[in-house]
Amino acid sequence: MAWELDQHDELPYRFSLPPGYDPSRRQYPVVVYLHGSAERGSDTVAQLKNGVDALLGQHLIAVAPQCPMNDTFGGSWYGGESRTQRHVVELVKSLAHRRSVDAHRISVIGYSMGGIGLWDLLVRHRALFSAGVPIASDLDLSTAKALEGFPLWAFHGERDDLVPNTQVRAVAKLLPPPFRYTELPGVGHDSWRKAFANPELLPWLLAQRSA
Numbered sequence: 001m002a003w004e005l006d007q008h009d010e011l012p013y014r015f016s017l018p019p020g021y022d023p024s025r026r027q028y029p030v031v032v033y034l035h036g037s038a039e040r041g042s043d044t045v046a047q048l049k050n051g052v053d054a055l056l057g058q059h060l061i062a063v064a065p066q067c068p069m070n071d072t073f074g075g076s077w078y079g080g081e082s083r084t085q086r087h088v089v090e091l092v093k094s095l096a097h098r099r100s101v102d103a104h105r106i107s108v109i110g111y112s113m114g115g116i117g118l119w120d121l122l123v124r125h126r127a128l129f130s131a132g133v134p135i136a137s138d139l140d141l142s143t144a145k146a147l148e149g150f151p152l153w154a155f156h157g158e159r160d161d162l163v164p165n166t167q168v169r170a171v172a173k174l175l176p177p178p179f180r181y182t183e184l185p186g187v188g189h190d191s192w193r194k195a196f197a198n199p200e201l202l203p204w205l206l207a208q209r210s211a
Contacts, residue, residue: 003056003064005044008094011087012044013065016056023100029130029206030095030106031055032088033064034114034121036136040069050111051196058202061101065091073110073117076140085121092128104209107131111192112163119143126150131208135195136163144171151208153180155195157187 003014018028033055035047047066055062065088072078074085096103107130110118115137122132123146131151154172156165165183172181184194195201 003045003048008091009087011065011084011091012042013063013091014044014048015064016062018059018061019057021100023098027102028059028061028100029102030061030063030092031205032092032106032108033062034073034088034108034110034117035064035067036112036114037072040067040071040113042066042068050190051192052109054196054202060202060206061095063091063095067113073114073121075113075116075118075120076138076143077113077116080120081124082117085117088121089125089128092125096128104211105130105206106210107133107205107208109133109135109205110137111135112137112189116163119147122147122150122152127210130210131205133195133201133205134168136160136189136191138163138167139171141167141170141174144174147179148175149178151178153182153201153204155182155184155191155198157184157189157191159186160189160191162189 033052039046047064067084071084072082074082115134118134119139123143135155154168156168
């Protein structure tokens with residue numbers, strides 16, 4: 001399966017359709033991937049690094065927007081909501097109205113900068129999504145209670161020296177299930193490798209449904 005290019009408003013994104021794609025017969029879940037800071041730009045391919053190819057060939061529509069160089073996906077490190085975060089929201093709303101999309105199964109995975117943005121995005125727009133997977137992320141702990149009861153599975157490296165795992169560890173003590181936290185022993189900032197390789201991740205993600 002290949003990544004195709006599209007754009008919504010000012011936001012370029014790559015997408016991939018599932019095997020046997022037939023929107024006349026069924027609706028498909030969507031997984032949105034928010035990349036890290038090093039993948040910002042305008043080449044529309046850098047955001048496809050760091051494991052997102054694990055979404056190819058699955059029974060889902062994968063969507064990977066690219067944040068411009070001078071912006072972020074928002075979140076606690078970046079002053080809250082950002083212009084690109086707002087564009088992501090508008091993209092998701094647009095996707096939810098397409099006949100090929102199961103609007104009750106739109107989930108989001110975020111890595112590093114994308115994971116930091118993911119927390120803020122979900123606090124602001126929880127109802128748009130069915131689940132979230134923050135990888136190597138960080139957040140303002142005071143906002144975490146707003147996501148109680150929402151399906152989240154966080155991954156973080158034990159030895160991440162770029163994005164500390166302190167706050168996510170605290171969330172793991174604060175939020176009851178369905179929140180899940182997997183800390184990866186001996187792993188640094190490249191925790192996306194083991195997160196995407198976890199055989200339970202996609203089945204869990206696609207099993208979640210919004211109200």
